[in-house]
Amino acid sequence: MRKNGFMVTCLCFSLSVLAQQKTQKQTQEFTANNKKITVYTTADNTKLRLTPTDNLSFTASKQPVETEISVFVQPSKQFQTFMGIGGAITDASAEIFAKLSKEKQTEFLNAYYDTQKGIGYSLLRTTIQSSDFSSGSYSYIEEGDKDLKTFSIDHDRKYRIPLIKEAIKTAGGKIVTYATPWSPNAFMKSNKNVLKGGTLLPEFYQPWANFYVKFIKEYEKEGIPIWGTSVQNEPMATQTWESCLYTAEEERDFLKKYLGPTLKKEGLGNVKIIAWDHNRDLMVQRANVIYSDPEASKYVWGIGFHWYETWTGAPALFENVARVNEAYPDKKLMFTEGCVERFDDTKYQFWPNAERYGTNMINDFNNGTVGWTDWNILLDERGGPNHVGNFCFASIHADTNTGQLIYTPSYYYIGHFSKFIRPNAKRISTSVSRKYLESTSFLNSDGKMATVVLNNTDNEITYNLIVATQKTVVKIPAHAIQTLVY
Structure with missing residues (x-):
């Protein structure tokens, strides 16, 4: 027995050495x-x-x-390993796209999603219910319906779903799509308002987890596979728009007791869960709390992050991306949102806006990020629509008065990555x-x-x-x- 065990050990060792040699050969x-x-x-x-x-x-x-x-x-x-680069298809983007001529719609789709005619986007973020970049707040259920009997995505079928389908088609039939909620329904929250923060009430943890399931399954019926979801957009920001707050411990507990188990129970265990989805400033602390709990950690694919920590006037904290990567190398990092704030139509061609993209993308990738997602793919000549006046830049704008598309330098800077670095690159x-x-x-x-x-x-x-x-x-x-x- 000991001889056989020795032979097995030698065989395993030999296979291990061969695998290492093969890997070394591939890298060289x-x-x-x-x-x-x-x-x-x-x-x-x-x-x-x-x-x-x-x-x-x-x-x-x-x-x-x-x-x-x-x-x-x-x-x-x-x-x-590189996943891809893309942008968010919000209600705002879809509403403006619908106003374009057929010719301009084709130009726009090719500009983003065609690998030859455009810059080859391969990631797509979208929202679960409304965000600030919607013409108004809306919900998929009637207020008070904790059993979700009235759940319907009919709202999205008018503008958003058609654009997502066209994007997927232009990208060659496949694009990695993930979805993020900005707020649960008002009746589920402590402040009884979808706007201005508030928290998810404990008695609605399970109904809210069920909400993700409903959304994912309804989108899949539309032929839009949902690769992943994040728990909450910007869970530490009380915004004037749709928002909801979670401490690290609250997000951890919602993840491990409700969202993770519910997705698994409903046959959606393959749907990736992204934690945090907020700025780089607190991402290390959030990762420490969630990943230190094995029951929560097992459900989490990785940490999502944004670039708005510079709102204080301090520089970007790229080193925090590196800290998370070195502490938790088995988990992924995804840049899930960034845009140039405070829209100004005299600055469409303002070069530092593009340079902000270039610097952020290089530093995020060099610190271990696998995917990078711009915010709205399209906005109008006012930087909207946005129902709370939070007007911002997109990489492409449409002047709805003239029907023309306006390409900003940021579009080209992103393209220097997305067009030439393709999914599965190292x-x-x-x-x-x-x-x-x-x-x-x-x-x-x-x-x-x-x-x-x-x-x-x-x-x-x-x-x-x-x-x-x-x-x-x-x-x-x-x-x-x-x-x-x-």
Whole structure:
């Protein structure tokens, strides 16, 4: 018996070694030797918008010196698997889309969801019931119906569901879709109002968990599979619009006692649950509380986060994304919402808005994020509709007076990632020798590497791209973003 056990142990060890060798071989397969590089550029004060600007070749690299600026890519060091990039189809987006001509609707859909004609969105967030980006508050049930007998998504069938279906179709028939509630019904809450915060009353924890099930099943009947749901949009913010507060402990308990078990019981255990769904400032504390409880943690796919912690005037807390990633490497990270606040129609082409996207995306990906979701995909010439006046920017606006689409620089900056980094890509170790540049790289499953380089300075910069032992020299204009595909 001991001999057989020894043989089994040896066999397992051998298989383990072979698996490790295979993995090492796969990570070392990519080489820049003899590769051609296509450079795509978007730059301020130019007409360059995702424009091919250069074709380069690699040569053998020598030791760079300190006076040179370099971007270093090490293909053998791989990290998280990329899920995708996308935006939110809100009621506001769907209502404005419906006002466009058929020609402009096709242009819009292609711009976001077609991988060749547009930027190839592969993620989609939507709302459960109304948010501030709806023409008004509404519910899927009659007020007081705790048994959900009146549940109906007829409201969504007018604008939102048709747009989601068109997006899925344009994306090739599949798009990862997840849904988020902004507030339970007024009768379920402590303040008896869907607006202005309040909390979910304990006696309605189960009916509210049942509500998610109803939503998911009704959307699936419409041919819209729901990949995941978050527990609550911004659970620490008392907003003038639809909102609901959960402490970390309250979210943990709702997750482990109601939402998780209810989804599993109803045959929806495959639906991913995203916790937090709020800013980076408190995400570590929320992760600590929820993940420290095994019963809650087992139901949670990962932490969702937003970028609005800068409302205090303090800089973005990218390091908190890294802290969660290093503490809980078996859990995922998803950027679930970001937009430029305080709409101003004189700033459609305001370049720092786009640079905010570039910096956030590079830092979030480099800190372990697997997916990144913009907020509204479309708003009107007022930054709405929004029933509480919280008007914001979208990456594309529609002027409903002229019927024209307005592409902001943010659209192109997002496209430098979403068009060239595709689902199932692996993030690759990338660093810069000077803070003048920011960079990230992903190796796509087709063997193509995409390195994104961002220059937020006032100067054109010449830099080395050094990929393992190979090098090329690139120029990036002032206030520009480049994607190098090789």
